[in-house]
Amino acid sequence: xxxxxxxxxxxxxxxxxxxxxxxxxxxxxxxxxxxxxxxxxxxxxxxxxxxxxxxxxxxxxxxxxxxxxxxxxx
Amino acid sequence: xxxxxxxxxxxxxxxxxxxxxxxxxxxxxxxxxxxxxxxxxxxxxxxxxxxxxxxxxxxxxxxxxxxxxxxxxx
Amino acid sequence: xxxxxxxxxxxxxxxxxxxxxxxxxxxxxxxxxxxxxxxxxxxxxxxxxxxxxxxxxxxxxxxxxxxxxxxxxx
Amino acid sequence: xxxxxxxxxxxxxxxxxxxxxxxxxxxxxxxxxxxxxxxxxxxxxxxxxxxxxxxxxxxxxxxxxxxxxxxxxx
Amino acid sequence: xxxxxxxxxxxxxxxxxxxxxxxxxxxxxxxxxxxxxxxxxxxxxxxxxxxxxxxxxxxxxxxxxxxxxxxxxx
Amino acid sequence: xxxxxxxxxxxxxxxxxxxxxxxxxxxxxxxxxxxxxxxxxxxxxxxxxxxxxxxxxxxxxxxxxxxxxxxxxx
Amino acid sequence: xxxxxxxxxxxxxxxxxxxxxxxxxxxxxxxxxxxxxxxxxxxxxxxxxxxxxxxxxxxxxxxxxxxxxxxxxx
Numbered sequence: 001x002x003x004x005x006x007x008x009x010x011x012x013x014x015x016x017x018x019x020x021x022x023x024x025x026x027x028x029x030x031x032x033x034x035x036x037x038x039x040x041x042x043x044x045x046x047x048x049x050x051x052x053x054x055x056x057x058x059x060x061x062x063x064x065x066x067x068x069x070x071x072x073x074x
Numbered sequence: 075x076x077x078x079x080x081x082x083x084x085x086x087x088x089x090x091x092x093x094x095x096x097x098x099x100x101x102x103x104x105x106x107x108x109x110x111x112x113x114x115x116x117x118x119x120x121x122x123x124x125x126x127x128x129x130x131x132x133x134x135x136x137x138x139x140x141x142x143x144x145x146x147x148x
Numbered sequence: 149x150x151x152x153x154x155x156x157x158x159x160x161x162x163x164x165x166x167x168x169x170x171x172x173x174x175x176x177x178x179x180x181x182x183x184x185x186x187x188x189x190x191x192x193x194x195x196x197x198x199x200x201x202x203x204x205x206x207x208x209x210x211x212x213x214x215x216x217x218x219x220x221x222x
Numbered sequence: 223x224x225x226x227x228x229x230x231x232x233x234x235x236x237x238x239x240x241x242x243x244x245x246x247x248x249x250x251x252x253x254x255x256x257x258x259x260x261x262x263x264x265x266x267x268x269x270x271x272x273x274x275x276x277x278x279x280x281x282x283x284x285x286x287x288x289x290x291x292x293x294x295x296x
Numbered sequence: 297x298x299x300x301x302x303x304x305x306x307x308x309x310x311x312x313x314x315x316x317x318x319x320x321x322x323x324x325x326x327x328x329x330x331x332x333x334x335x336x337x338x339x340x341x342x343x344x345x346x347x348x349x350x351x352x353x354x355x356x357x358x359x360x361x362x363x364x365x366x367x368x369x370x
Numbered sequence: 371x372x373x374x375x376x377x378x379x380x381x382x383x384x385x386x387x388x389x390x391x392x393x394x395x396x397x398x399x400x401x402x403x404x405x406x407x408x409x410x411x412x413x414x415x416x417x418x419x420x421x422x423x424x425x426x427x428x429x430x431x432x433x434x435x436x437x438x439x440x441x442x443x444x
Numbered sequence: 445x446x447x448x449x450x451x452x453x454x455x456x457x458x459x460x461x462x463x464x465x466x467x468x469x470x471x472x473x474x475x476x477x478x479x480x481x482x483x484x485x486x487x488x489x490x491x492x493x494x495x496x497x498x499x500x501x502x503x504x505x506x507x508x509x510x511x512x513x514x515x516x517x518x
Contacts, residue, residue: 004486006478006479006485006486023468039508052500068508068511069466069468070507070508070511072505073504
């Protein structure tokens with residue numbers, strides 16, 4: 001399965017900005033401060049994006065892993 | 075997985091106002107008085123939001139964890 | 149997880165009127181006479197609501213937990 | 223969880239007419255001749271309903287529990 | 297749960313024509329030659345139906361149980 | 371459950387052309403070179419179909435079982 | 445189940461370009477640097493595609509297995 005494992009990218013992105021794609025098409029961008037094995041993720045200073053544009057500020061937010069489609073460090 | 079864990083944010087939000095995003099696009103805002111490991115959540119003095127506007131008052135409401143997309147302390 | 153647990157609200161709502169939001173956007177309102185750990189719920193004297201308006205009377209109805217989004221005592 | 227349990231309503235509806243709501247919005251009405259713990263249900267003399275109107279006769283039909291939203295004895 | 301069980305109808309429909317409703321609204325009609333406990337089903341001489349009309353011939357087809365909504369012997 | 375089992379059709383279709391229907395309505399047609407118990411399937415010389423027409427060539431593709439609706443040997 | 449198994453194609457595609465189809469219709473194309481048994485996948489130098497056209501560059505991205513529909517080495 002390669003030298004890297006998928007979750008390595010989460011660990012190396014802690015305290016960095018990530019974009020998280022959610023089911024339904026929304027994206028959240030913010031500082032990832034924690035995650036768990038279910039891909040539950042906490043972002044701080046988060047913003048909700050729609051078509052790449054900032055829609056609104058969210059502050060701190062817990063994203064439920066079941067709703068996550070992708071996570072990209074920026 | 076960082077010093078914090080995702081559920082810490084739930085514990086620290088008890089008895090505070092949170093906004094909960096649900097599958098389908100609705101949001102509920104209210105005082106979080108309980109939650110469990112499935113992310114089942116009880117809000118009091120809850121309001122249903124649509125596009126950020128208050129749609130109606132709900133009072134007390136139990137949100138089923140399976141329908142939760144995100145939870146944000148306000 | 150607070151002094152209360154999410155299911156406490158179900159127990160305290162037995163034999164009282166509740167509104168149950170279902171996946172797809174419909175709501176059912178009625179007297180909750182039983183529930184179980186899967187959030188399967190039986191309402192009596194139930195009415196189906198659409199956008200807050202009574203659409204039709206249903207009588208007794210078993211709601212499958214998997215379809216439940218929220219439950220609110222009224 | 224009350225004196226009654228949700229599945230009691232299924233047992234007491236055996237050999238009686240029920241309306242079953244399915245994911246996607248269709249309803250089936252017929253004589254319930256069997257069910258199991260997954261809420262798989264067999265109706266006889268079943269009719270498919272759309273917006274409360276009979277769309278067509280189906281005869282005997284096995285409804286997969288995973289697709290069931292609600293069951294109402296009529 | 298009655299004298300009959302839901303899967304009895306599958307067994308008694310072997311080598312008979314059935315209509316299978318699938319998530320998304322399509323139906324397949326054909327000779328049911330096998331099934332398993334997951335409701336995976338094999339039809340022979342199958343036709344895809346749309347709104348009750350034959351859309352095209354399919355021949356032999358394995359339907360994944362997870363996509364099945366209902367099964368009706370014709 | 372009959373003399374045949376649903377997965378028999380997969381085994382007998384190895385190295386033959388199959389059409390695979392996916393959630394969302396797309397179809398893939400190609401030579402099935404492997405599958406597993408989750409209905410994960412690998413096609414070679416695959417083409418994506420839309421409404422029965424070839425939309426584009428795909429080459430080799432792994433289809434995730436969870437997305438499979440039906441599989442038909444052609 | 446054939447001489448090859450579905451996951452073999454993932455292993456042989458490590459460090460090669462793949463196109464990943466996601467629920468909802470988007471595709472991601474990039475260099476696959478890791479995967480796991482849940483089909484969680486990490487792409488580097490990834491691009492988001494829409495109808496086969498590059499929509500935007502993503503860089504590194506972790507795709508959650510539950511959202512994957514297909515994976516095709518290019």
